[in-house]
Amino acid sequence: MPPSDKDREGGVASEETLNPGIVKVESVFNAKSRLAGGVNRAVVIHCSDHRFQEAFREFLSEGLGLDSYAPLVIPGGPYFCSLEQLQPKFAKAGFQSVSFLIKRTGARRIVILGHRECLFFKDYLQFFFPQPDLNRKQFGALGICAAALSDRFEGSGVEIYFADAGDDGSVNFLRIEQV
Numbered sequence: 442m443p444p445s446d447k448d449r450e451g452g453v454a455s456e457e458t459l460n461p462g463i464v465k466v467e468s469v470f471n472a473k474s475r476l477a478g479g480v481n482r483a484v485v486i487h488c489s490d491h492r493f494q495e496a497f498r499e500f501l502s503e504g505l506g507l508d509s510y511a512p513l514v515i516p517g518g519p520y521f522c523s524l525e526q527l528q529p530k531f532a533k534a535g536f537q538s539v540s541f542l543i544k545r546t547g548a549r550r551i552v553i554l555g556h557r558e559c560l561f562f563k564d565y566l567q568f569f570f571p572q573p574d575l576n577r578k579q580f581g582a583l584g585i586c587a588a589a590l591s592d593r594f595e596g597s598g599v600e601i602y603f604a605d606a607g608d609d610g611s612v613n614f615l616r617i618e619q620v
């Protein structure tokens with residue numbers, strides 16, 4: 442029997458649609474880390490770019506002092522917020538993820554984080570911003586993203602940061618505020 446509309450829309454597959462999913466499971470590693478307790482401090486949205494992950498983690502834990510946060514890590518990070526016209530499904534999925542994290546973890550703070558030479562921004566968004574260089578285009582886009590998040594998630598403070606990188610590989614974090 443094919444799945445009914447109810448099954449499709451409700452996200453609950455009928456038995457006929459489920460793959461039996463036969464798997465083999467074995468233990469491969471015991472983590473030193475323990476499950477975090479306490480409350481979630483923030484939803485953090487940043488890019489997947491592998492070059493910046495270690496610096497992002499250091500900034501969030503040591504720079505912002507976040508002992509607990511829920512990361513949303515996707516290509517381009519918060520730039521999905523400015524893609525409602527160009528890529529509506531991508532934008533919708535991003536907003537749904539933020540909504541889920543805020544509702545289910547109780548975070549009152551949203552941190553959005555951009556970075557120098559964001560490949561996603563270069564490919565999809567730089568053409569739409571008049572600023573003279575790529576960093577400034579990104580600053581403008583991050584301001585738009587923060588405004589879109591503030592509109593949708595009233596009661597959540599939105600903070601904007603940007604990871605700038607030097608030719609020597611150093612990474613400096615900037616705070617950006619809307620004026």
Ligand SMILES: [Zn+2]
Binds near residue numbers: 489518556558559561
């Ligand atoms: Zn990026």
